[in-house]
Amino acid sequence: MGDDGDLGFAHRLADLAWEVAMRHVASGDRTAAEKEDGSPVTPADLRVEGELRALVARERPADAFDGEEYAGRDGGPLRWVVDPVDGTGSLLAGEPEWSTLIALARGRDVRLGVVSAPALGRRWWASHGGGAWTAAFTGPPGGRGTPVPLRVSSADRLGRARVGIWPPPQRIGARERASAAGLAAGAEETVPDLDWTGRGTAEPPPPKPSTGSGTCHGGLLVAAGLLDAFLLVGAGPWDIAALVPIVREAGGAFSDLAGQDRFDTGSALFSNGRVHGEALDAVRPAP
Template sequence: MDRDLMVKVGAAKVDGMTDSADLALALRLADQADEIARRHFRAPDLAAERKGDGSPVTEADREIERVLRASIRAEHPGDAFVGEEFGAQGHSRRRWIIDAIDGTASFVMGDPEWSTLIALEDHGDVRLGMVSAPALGRRWWATPGNGAWTGPCPSDPSAPPSRLTLTPRGNAQDAAIGIWPPPSRLSATDRDAAARLAAGTATVLPALDWSTADHPTPPPSKPSTGSGTCHGALLVATGILDAFLLLGAGPWDIAAVIPIVEEAGGTFSDLSGQRRTDTGAALFARPDIHQQLLTMARATD
């Protein structure tokens, strides 16, 4: 990776609790994750197991998390860490939040829309977000006050990073929204909220009956499938969708994309309107419709 260019673009003006050294470390972590993931991706012996929640996990998920934990511990032994596969470690105002492979099901199937999510939280505020999608050849990153950026992975001097910028357009009734997971995997409360959003907006992906818990046939694809991005929130940051609602999520699913969406000009909250990553719900949206969507999701008959 041409780390110098990415650090210069992404953290030239960083101040406060996160600096360019943290971004440089995140880039090295992404490089490590990319190398491991490429080695396992589409390998003939790649196998997945089912975790207690029914989601798949591979040795690539575990190896990436182990290696990134060790790298962070070597450079910042006092930092805390939380990952999807091995849980939390340590107590500190600084906490790294890692999803080794977001989109393991796609990874196992040989589809390219998966990524490693890397975030750094300081005093409960996410100060750095990095998404690396080596099979797509793309990365996205942001630090507060320095914009959201995307660039090729590995970097290409002839194609420098470009800044992500959202512009207001229309209202919630005209919006295109992505929702995940499908209604059959949601609680009754979350399904009701999703159904209200689906009914109140112009377009919803996937196009399902969100009011029923029936299993759709065939199983639906994530909103990001075929879009060139690997996480629904990035569809908002890049202007492909107006909003994205993720339900039943862990902090590792959410944290890395918060600064990317916000620095692109978007907004983030849970369904109560709080900027939290521990409630299981995450709504990313253009700022002009965020409150409209929250009101819609919370409406009762």
Template sequence: MGAAEIGWLDATAPAELIRTRQVSAVEVVQQRLERIDGIDPRLNSVVTVLADQALAAAGAADEAVAAVAHDATTVARMRAAGGLVLAKTSLSEFSYWTETDNLLVGRADNPSPFAGPGFGHGVPVGRVSGMTDSADLALAHRLADQADEIARRYFRAPHLGTEDKDDGSPVTEADRAIERALRASIRTEHPSDAFVGEEFGAHGRSSRRWIMDAIDGTASFIAGEPEWSTLIALEEHGVVTLGMVSAPALGRRWWAMPGTGAWMGPCPFDPSVLPRRLILVAGGNAKDAAIGIWPPPPRLSETERAIAARLAAGTATVLPALDWSTADPTAPPPRKPSTGSGSCHGALLVATGKVDAFLLLGAGPWDIAAVIPIVEEAGGTFSDLSGQRRTDTGAALFAGPGLHQQLLNMAKSPN
């Protein structure tokens, strides 16, 4: 039986047809994946991500089906794929899911063709994406889109207004315009949520707090280089539960929520392009590691330079390759570790496996929060230099699996 002939099947028909081998479970899965995709691919992007697993499990189910096979056994094998769009509690109750957890737009009701007699209300067997609140992720994507649109208007503009802040770091009209816009959007969507940004500070008090850096990498932005981004994080009860980095000049976006994995996708979104999951492998000895450190020595205190120098001396490779023990104000400014990497933040170099560790010093919460879940969901680790998971101590150490404690020990004073 071909896919076109399966379209009329109701919720109970596939079970009997599979048992009698008139149609295979693979054909049923394939047809329903195609039908969902034909309505709106964005609604079921996670189904697309897991399509291969779903089809493989369906193949295993076909092998298991026999006259004496029990529905529950077959369904259990298919559910093991983790991404099936059909089945409720048994094979005889095959149905479409009427809502879907997915990576692009969060939880969404599927369109009306999936509702009505014979289809029921599908019950997801474990949330495919594992999101704690997919509505927040969908909002973060909208905020990132908004920031990207504003940033593009200013990027490489001939008369970009810039000035130096009290700490000597640059700020542009774009930084301020983005932060104002995102704060207004948060106020509209969640009036009771708090907000803190690099340019205008904290607003409100709540157990939910959005932490933003309108343009991280302002110097690169001013120079017309692509390694800059908007950092968006959500903190709940003191724990960062969402992180997103949107880099429109690189055409990339990274995001993560606890328990969902870390992902990289196109910026802006292209529903036809699957996001890629970031997965780190276990590291080895910190002495063989490559580490990025930022900012350069002239912008560090004497204590910070000593910490950076110990890590640089104790690892195999350091980016940038400098004498971290001294500050030479006449030296030309070095390139930051992410330059030319296709990334825009040192922590993302860790999450993508391009370096083994990254130390960020003199940082605010807005520089750190968004990348914490991305690194951790990829399999890496984060802490400040005392080993605490805090964003308010000015230091952040990100490392691949198995290296974190070694590097913390290395960073400690020899005394």
């Protein structure tokens, strides 16, 4: 739980992201451009990533950096994997469920993860062997409340599990819909409750599984014991990496849909560990 070394530096990065993002929110700027994939990008996304890149370059010049908005910077074996604003649509809508995701990886091994949610006043973090934690956070410097440990749920069968899936079926491809539909068919409850085969409609768009829960991401719901499993598809490595140690240190499990320990294949399955095998069988792509 301590803040020495790499984890301490990760918290400093999160503090900086907090300051930059909240200055943007206070300005009232709601401008956005559209990226090639159709998703929005705001000045906050660009400024946060730019500031974090600069701090890593100054204080950790040997480390590589991989962010969502700019080309990656090569370096040594350690790589910072960052999503400057996860939930840009929520930020633009004035909703609080957006965050900065920060991970440090050596190859495929994610050594630590920090999720900072300024508008929710909360932070989550974990490092190898240090447990998974959350705390209220009112902003730097020194605004962190008493850390509370995170623990996954005890459900031991997929048929008794509450699972989250994101994005909705109309926004993903046929292969991913098949995985989502397989998981939904085997679970007791699915959030959001949709026809995951994609044959139905989704107007208006459904809320994310984390909406109203005080978190920003379904993986955090697994770590907190509020979901038994969470499937995320069509995602970048920066959407996944920071959640891996948080879920694992809370007692849970992570893999991609092929069962590999990889955060760079576009999809992620997080679970409490007890239902992971069944969930993986349900989502595993056909050969």
